[in-house]
Amino acid sequence: xxxxxxxxxxxxxxxxxxxxxxxxxxxxxxxxxxxxxxxxxxxxxxxxxxxxxxxxxxxxxxxxxxxxxxxxxxxxxxxxxxxxxxxxxxxxxxxxxxxxxxxxxxxxxxxxxxxxxxxxxxxxxxxxxxxxxxxxxxxxxxxxxxxxxxxxxxxxxxxxxxxxxxxxxxxxxxxxxxxxxxxxxxxxxxxxxxxxxxxxxxxxxxxxxxxxxxxxxxxxxxxxxxxxxxxxxxxxxxxxxxxxxxxxxxxxxxxxxxxxxxxxxxxxxxxxxxxxxxxxxxxxxxxxxxxxxxxxxxxxxxxxxxxxxxxxxxxxxxxxxxxxxxxxxxxxxxxxxxxxxxxxxxxxxxxxxxxxxxxxxxxxxxxxxxxxxxxxxxxxxxx
Numbered sequence: 161x162x163x164x165x166x167x168x169x170x171x172x173x174x175x176x177x178x179x180x181x182x183x184x185x186x187x188x189x190x191x192x193x194x195x196x197x198x199x200x201x202x203x204x205x206x207x208x209x210x211x212x213x214x215x216x217x218x219x220x221x222x223x224x225x226x227x228x229x230x231x232x233x234x235x236x237x238x239x240x241x242x243x244x245x246x247x248x249x250x251x252x253x254x255x256x257x258x259x260x261x262x263x264x265x266x267x268x269x270x271x272x273x274x275x276x277x278x279x280x281x282x283x284x285x286x287x288x289x290x291x292x293x294x295x296x297x298x299x300x301x302x303x304x305x306x307x308x309x310x311x312x313x314x315x316x317x318x319x320x321x322x323x324x325x326x327x328x329x330x331x332x333x334x335x336x337x338x339x340x341x342x343x344x345x346x347x348x349x350x351x352x353x354x355x356x357x358x359x360x361x362x363x364x365x366x367x368x369x370x371x372x373x374x375x376x377x378x379x380x381x382x383x384x385x386x387x388x389x390x391x392x393x394x395x396x397x398x399x400x401x402x403x404x405x406x407x408x409x410x411x412x413x414x415x416x417x418x419x420x421x422x423x424x425x426x427x428x429x430x431x432x433x434x435x436x437x438x439x440x441x442x443x444x445x446x447x448x449x450x451x452x453x454x455x456x457x458x459x460x461x462x463x464x465x466x467x468x469x470x471x472x473x474x475x476x477x478x479x480x481x482x483x484x485x486x487x488x489x490x491x492x493x494x495x496x497x498x499x500x501x502x503x504x505x506x507x508x509x510x511x512x513x514x515x516x517x518x519x520x521x522x523x524x525x526x527x528x529x530x531x532x533x534x535x536x537x538x539x540x541x542x543x
Contacts, residue, residue, distance in 0.1 A: 237363075237381055244330055244358060251356075251364065254309070255379045258354045258366040261304050263389060265297045265336065265352040266370030273346065273371075290337075290344050294318050297336035297352060305332045312356075317480045326479065326509055328359045335480040338367075339456030348372060353458035355483035360508050365484030367458045376462040376488050384465055384491035397492035398467035398518045406519035409437065409446045409530050412470035415460040416451050419476045426475065429538050433473070436534050446534070457513075461485025464515045465492035472515040473531060475499040475540035479509045486513075493518030500539045501532035511542045 241247060272293045298318045305314060315326065316334040332354070337343050339350030348371030356364040363380040376397075378384035384397040406412070416434055421427055439445025452469060454460055457477045463469040465488045486496055486508070497514045498506035506512055514531070516524045 240359060246330065246358075251379060254356055255364050255366070255377065257305070257308055258356070258364060259375070259377060261301055262352050262354055262366045262368040262375065264300065264304075266368045268293065268297050268300070269337065269343065269350070269352065270370050272343075290340050293343075294336045294340065298334055301332075301334045301336065301352075301354065315480065317478070320480075326357060326360045330356060330358045333357055333362075333480050333483045335458060338458040338481055339454075342455045347455065349454050349459060350456055351458050351462075353480065353484045355487065357483055357508060362483045362487035362490075362508065365487040367462050367484050367488065369459060374462075376465065376485075378465075378488040378491040380487060380491070382491065384488045386462075386466060397465050397488070398494075400467045403467060403493070403518040406470060406517070406523040406527055409448050409471075409527060410441070411449065412527065413449045413468075414451045415454060415464065415469045415472035415474075417453055417455070417457065417460070417474055417477070421476060425538075426540050426542070429535065429540060430475070432538075433531070433534055437531075446530075457481040458485045461489050461515055464517045465489040465494055467517050470517050471527060471531075472513070473499055474514075475512050476542055477511060477513070482513055483508060485515075489515050489517075495524050495528075497528050501535055512540055 238248065241251065275293075295318050298316045302314050302316060302319070305312065309330070309332075313327070313329055313331045314334070315324065315331055316336065318336060333356070335353040337350055338353045339347075342348070343350040349369070350371070351367050351369040351374075354366045355362050365376070365378045365384075367376040368374070373388050373390050375387040375389055376384070377387065385394055386397055386399070387394045414437055416437075419427075419430070434451065436445050437448045437451060440447050449470075454463070457472075457474060458481060460469065460472040460474070461482060462485055464472050465485070489496060494515055494517050496506060497504050497516070498510065499512040499514050503512070506514075514528060516527055
């Protein structure tokens with residue numbers, strides 16, 4: 161197999177190759193200081209990942225009519241950090257802390273698997289166990305982040321209060337187990353998702369699936385990576401060194417979720433779009449390659465960032481489901497638009513997301529607009 165195409169799940173994948181004297185995960189994540197410095201300052205001569213994801217251009221290099229943030233219209237990231245009395249070194253420390261916390265949470269998830277097997281054999285209700293482990297992991301995350309950064313607010317799925325929203329202050333965002341249904345059923349597609357947001361924008365993201373030993377990480381202006389903690393193997397995202405063309409939805413493997421709202425206009429819109437994506441062109445559909453419902457928005461974003469999936473279209477999930485995956489996708493050269501037509505700059509708390517993998521900018525725009533066209537005048541509406 162061509163080493164430039166590194167597919168996860170392949171028994172012969174180099175991702176699973178043993179590494180002698182593998183460094184610790186944090187050592188591995190901090191072993192590219194020179195690369196990080198080049199990306200942060202632009203000395204490498206290439207566009208930084210976050211800049212690339214926001215500068216939408218046509219094939220001839222001229223700006224497209226698509227609204228997008230540009231470096232000239234937003235403060236530089238070092239200035240943003242300075243405004244909050246933070247430095248790039250502080251951000252690296254936070255990044256490393258979240259990795260360590262994610263690994264601890266992953267160990268708890270692995271230990272919990274045995275409890276679920278016991279529960280199933282004794283016919284106990286697993287719902288309480290889900291609540292127990294979700295809450296246990298989130299409390300661990302809250303305590304550790306508060307001990308290190310007591311002035312930073314904490315927003316977690318299990319402990320948030322209705323009506324609480326993000327502020328511009330640096331905020332830790334946590335989903336202790338994204339993919340709880342999978343977790344409760346023993347399906348190994350779930351993860352702990354941790355992020356730091358500043359000015360309501362994700363700047364650090366860590367997503368760890370302990371059942372696959374997949375650790376996805378990103379820090380603004382420093383790229384995105386997949387690490388195998390057991391071996392120390394580390395790979396820059398996307399996994400294809402040169403992302404393949406993104407010709408249209410009919411060339412895409414699409415990530416979709418079904419959600420728990422199975423009635424009303426949002427459900428009707430969701431199922432209509434799903435049907436059009438799958439239906440043959442002869443019958444008025446798009447006929448995408450296929451769809452995948454993985455049961456975890458955080459992992460959906462990471463799979464798009466890696467290039468295993470091409471797009472992820474979703475409405476109705478929450479900030480803790482997407483914050484970490486968002487920065488991982490952007491740092492891998494992808495873009496995040498809104499699930500609703502016309503909005504190229506969705507808010508972190510807007511509950512409407514459309515992630516597209518790394519590709520030429522005009523190809524990304526084409527795919528987004530093609531799916532928006534399927535929706536017509538219809539829109540998701542979420543509180």
